[in-house]
Amino acid sequence: MRFETGMENNTSELCDGGECESCPTDPNLLIEFKHAIRALGGKWKLEILFTLMNGGVRFGALRRALVPITQHMLTAQLRELERDGLVARKVLAEKPLQVEYELTDSAWGxxxxxxxxxxxxxxxxxxxxxxxxxxxVxxxxx
The missing domain is CATH 1.20.5 (Single alpha-helices involved in coiled-coils or other helix-helix interfaces)
Structure with a gap:
């Protein structure tokens, strides 16, 4: 017996049923997808990236924009985003020392x-x- 889900017409034809690089069962695609999800996954990462789409933001302004995020959590998430090449940390030549965060070209993608x-x-x-x-209810x- 075959059950219809209503989603049958929402799939795209990636291949003709033969083996191909873009076949959704390709384990390498799943690995790449997991890498992307890990880079974006985190309690505040999407909010941080979305906020930075308006341009570079100093740490304090970023924290105020993301209330109730804690300083520790923001620092940790920014470090991970920087490690994954999505956020760039720019030290401004001002006194006192100021730091600004901005999206990388990779994040703009x-x-x-x-x-x-x-x-x-x-x-x-x-x-x-x-x-x-x-x-x-x-x-x-x-």
Whole structure:
């Protein structure tokens, strides 16, 4: 018996059924996908990257923009983003010493993906919020 999910028409044809480099079952693609998710995964990383899309920001301003993030958490997340080549730390020649963070060219390459995520959220976000509300109300009634 075959069940239809409604998602059958939402798949793209990556290959003709034969073996190919872009086949979604390619284990190397899964490894690359995991690397990307690890670089972006973290409690505040997406928020940090999104905030930096307006240009370079000093540490204090970044922290205020991301309330309630702690100084320790922001420092840790920025170090990881810098290690992964997504954020650049620039020391400004001022007294007292000031540090500014900005996106690297690699991070700017994520802009189309961010736009797609925003578009997806606009389309499906209200449905997700409504489902979450129904679940919460149902749990309160039950």
């Amino acid at each position: 994520l802009a189309p993906a961010f736009r797609e995520l925003l578009a997806w959220s606009k389309i499906h976000g209200s449905r997700r919020h409504a489902e979450a509300s129904e679940t919460t 149902g749990a309160a009634i039950g």
